[in-house]
Amino acid sequence: SKLVDILQYKCDWYGKKLIQVNPSxxxxxxxxxxxxxxxxxxxxxxxxxxxxxxxxxxxxxxDRDINAAQVILQKGLAIR
Incomplete structure (x- = not known):
């Protein structure tokens, strides 16, 4: 997607790693x-x-949305 492409570009620019997490x-x-x-x-x-x-x-x-965001963060941190 366009958003992921932009995020990847910015991560590359700053020497960071983009970690994608399945939000399901x-x-x-x-x-x-x-x-x-x-x-x-x-x-x-x-x-x-x-x-x-x-x-x-x-x-x-x-809160459903805040909780989901926290779970996504936890999953991303577990990957790196």
Whole structure:
């Protein structure tokens, strides 16, 4: 994609490594404890309507988008 091309160019320019992470299912994984909560048993359309949730494993209250971003960061840091 164009965005990835731009990011790769900038990383090359500054001598950095671009680490790409598959974002699939990252909103379902708790960034606090790492448990995959499989949409909390909801169907896909119900899950997409959920903006905040509590992890049944550790009890952490999570914002869906912020949590997904944190999980992506954790995955990227684990790769490097």
């Amino acid at each position: 299912y990252t909103s379902q994984i708790c960034a606090n404890c790492g448990k995959n909560n499989h949409r909390l048993g909801l169907n896909k359309s119900e899950w997409l309507a959920v903006r905040e949730w509590d992890c049944p494993n550790c009890g952490k209250h999570l």
